[in-house]
Amino acid sequence: MPQTGNIIDGKGMAAQIRSELKATVQTLSHQGTMPGLAVVLVGEDPASQLYVRGKIRACEEVGIYSEQIYLTSDVLEEEVLAVIDRLNDDQKIHGILVQLPLPVQIDPDRIIERIDPAKDVDGFHPQNMGRLVIGQHGFLPCTPHGIMEMLKRSDISITGKHVVVVGRSNIVGKPISFLLQREHATVTMCHSRTRELAHYTKQADILIAAAGKAHLLGRDHISPNTVVIDVGMNRLQGRKVVGDVDFEAVRELASHITPVPGGVGPMTIAMLLYNTVEAAKQRCKE
Ligand code: NDP
Numbered sequence: 247m248p249q250t251g252n253i254i255d256g257k258g259m260a261a262q263i264r265s266e267l268k269a270t271v272q273t274l275s276h277q278g279t280m281p282g283l284a285v286v287l288v289g290e291d292p293a294s295q296l297y298v299r300g301k302i303r304a305c306e307e308v309g310i311y312s313e314q315i316y317l318t319s320d321v322l323e324e325e326v327l328a329v330i331d332r333l334n335d336d337q338k339i340h341g342i343l344v345q346l347p348l349p350v351q352i353d354p355d356r357i358i359e360r361i362d363p364a365k366d367v368d369g370f371h372p373q374n375m376g377r378l379v380i381g382q383h384g385f386l387p388c389t390p391h392g393i394m395e396m397l398k399r400s401d402i403s404i405t406g407k408h409v410v411v412v413g414r415s416n417i418v419g420k421p422i423s424f425l426l427q428r429e430h431a432t433v434t435m436c437h438s439r440t441r442e443l444a445h446y447t448k449q450a451d452i453l454i455a456a457a458g459k460a461h462l463l464g465r466d467h468i469s470p471n472t473v474v475i476d477v478g479m480n481r482l483q484g485r486k487v488v489g490d491v492d493f494e495a496v497r498e499l500a501s502h503i504t505p506v507p508g509g510v511g512p513m514t515i516a517m518l519l520y521n522t523v524e525a526a527k528q529r530c531k532e
Contacts, residue, residue: 289319341367413456509511
């Protein structure tokens with residue numbers, strides 16, 4: 247189990263998942279199917295470019311075919327939709343990912359809804375989100391899926407636990423709360439209008455921080471023996487990336503804690519690869 251002391255080693259766990267996927271990709275390739283992922287990047291945002299490079303590198307490591315489509319920041323929404331239509335029809339491509347955020351002239355909801363739900367490996371299409379909410383099988387969004395996998399691989403039981411989630415976004419907070427309830431947790435959701443945040447976070451058996459605020463949660467927010475999962479990735483002025491949790495301050499208190507970087511981030515990419523392989527497997531069955 248990739249774990250050092252009470253630190254959950256997301257980097258090591260993700261490497262393990264990639265090696266498991268590599269074997270599956272080899273088997274699929276021998277059967278005549280090479281999983282393929284298309285990544286669409288609009289504009290020149292340096293952080294987005296970095297994330298896309300990381301995803302492409304991970305595909306290469308596992309043996310997944312990848313295509314990158316770069317569009318300039320002044321591209322029209324109709325042009326992006328035309329790219330999605332082409333990728334929906336492309337037999338080499340099993341998964342489509344549109345890197346967010348998109349420039350202001352493009353409505354992300356329209357773009358996501360255009361992706362064939364069977365190729366929606368980010369799990370953001372309303373059909374896959376709806377399936378998640380009602381407990382049907384579909385692609386799970388990568389970050390919440392990665393968190394569930396981390397808990398499972400760290401032998402942290404969820405049934406009956408009180409999980410406090412800080413953040414209610416569509417890509418992290420909301421979907422993780424449904425996944426946890428599916429696994430029989432009692433979930434409390436907190437957000438920017440929550441009064442006395444510490445009152446809730448201190449009651450958590452498992453605390454999931456996904457607010458996007460550097461060091462929002464410190465010693466005063468956490469009770470001894472809490473499992474702390476830090477999703478936040480906040481770039482400080484010196485360009486250092488830190489989480490939503492003050493790692494050094496709470497490390498000794500927590501029973502388990504994820505570092506930033508090297509925690510949830512690598513798991514997110516690993517689950518993207520997992521979904522792409524699943525999409526290829528599904529196509530094989532058709
Ligand atoms: P959003 O900005 O979409 O959502 C943030 C949420 O946090 C909102 O629900 C907001 O409340 C809540 N919030 C903001 N400030 C506070 C506060 N002071 N107290 C309590 N709640 C607060 O962010 P995302 O969900 O997209 O991302 C969250 C963080 O996770 C970011 O740092 C992001 O970079 C990171 N991230 C990391 C990933 C990874 O792979 N490691 C993947 C995805 C995201 P309200 O709804 O009221 O506005």
